Amino acid sequence: MALQVTPVNRNLQTRVTFMLLEVEDLFVVLGAAAVMNVVGHFVGGEIVGVPTNLVLQYGVPLMMVPMLMAFKYGKPRGYIRDLAFWYVEPRAYCAVSRDRVVRSGYLREK
Numbered sequence: 001m002a003l004q005v006t007p008v009n010r011n012l013q014t015r016v017t018f019m020l021l022e023v024e025d026l027f028v029v030l031g032a033a034a035v036m037n038v039v040g041h042f043v044g045g046e047i048v049g050v051p052t053n054l055v056l057q058y059g060v061p062l063m064m065v066p067m068l069m070a071f072k073y074g075k076p077r078g079y080i081r082d083l084a085f086w087y088v089e090p091r092a093y094c095a096v097s098r099d100r101v102v103r104s105g106y107l108r109e110k
Helices: 023-042 052-071 079-088
Strands: none
Touching: 023 052, 023 079
């Protein structure tokens, strides 16, 4: 009876990148492209002879790629996702710490 062998990936620690950006970062670029596509339909005019809607639709997402690459230089994997969660999630503060500003009076007059 022959032994069945299945291939096993050995490079599970390898980062999946496209254009030197992680997959999560490409979602940010695609989301910005979708928003700029909608905004570009409502904006008119020209910038140096180029229609403004083309600059918004194609220029902004293309300029985000090098800006994200420069912003993420030296940062760990999943930095953009963790940064977004840090801004979105509610904060947990210490219950025994003193208030910085007194928000209400302690004594009430009757």
